[in-house]
Amino acid sequence: MEYKTNNKNIIYLDWKNKEHVIAVCKLHVELLPESILSKMGNLFLSKFYYSKLIKEKLIEVYLYQLNGEFVGFISCTNQPYTFMKIGQKKYLFLILALMGVSVLLKPSRLSLILSMGKDFSKYSIILTDFKKKFGDKMGYLVSFGVLMNNNVLESYRQNIDNIQEVGISSFLLNFTADHFKFNNKSHYYLMTLKVNNKAIKLYKKHLGVFIDSDENNESYVVKYDF
Secondary structure (H helix, E strand, O other): OOOOOOOOOEEEOOOOOHHHHHHHHHHHHHHOOOOHHHHHOHHHHHHHHOOHHHHOOOOEEEEEEEOOEEEEEEEEEOOOOOHHHHHHHHOHHHHHHHHHHHHHHOOOHHHHHHHHHHHHHOOHHHHHHHHHHHHHHEEEEEEEEEOEEHHHOEEHHHOEOOOOOOEHHHHHHHHHHHHHHHOOOOEEEEEEEOOOHHHHHHHHHOOOEEEEOOOOOOEEEEEEEO
């Protein structure tokens, strides 16, 4: 359910609005180039992930706008254990078609598709543990990021939100907590690579609890409690 705020910088993504969908796809690819979704390409992102999943309320996306430009976003779900399974089941034929076209455009994506299940299993034990402990009180911050403004050699992350008077990255994390509280959640989690030092510093600042997510020691699950 959408959390409404008086802050005009935050825009709730409308899946029928092409400008919104184009903006979030561009942000996702630029900010999260190593994610499986980015590697699957814009077609998969725009025609399924940031359209159908939003249409079905399986994920909700908020864009952050600064001076008329979309510079950051969060993607979150109130159904952390099932949102992708439900989406895949309902849109199976669309997904297969999009994957087929994506592989034709870039054959190397075939190995990526085959590895998806293996990547999910990396943190499935932690997810199962969360489900037992927290049930429907757990939310998931699926994706999050704020652009770097390379043209002026500074980061949009250093800009201060004019309502909360904190950096945009901190504002979006605060907003994420407000979204989940509004949706009757007591906890939420996110994933981050251990090499992402800037993100880890931010999450520690916001008192996140860090949990090793896989045997390869490559990433953390970061959990927040309200």
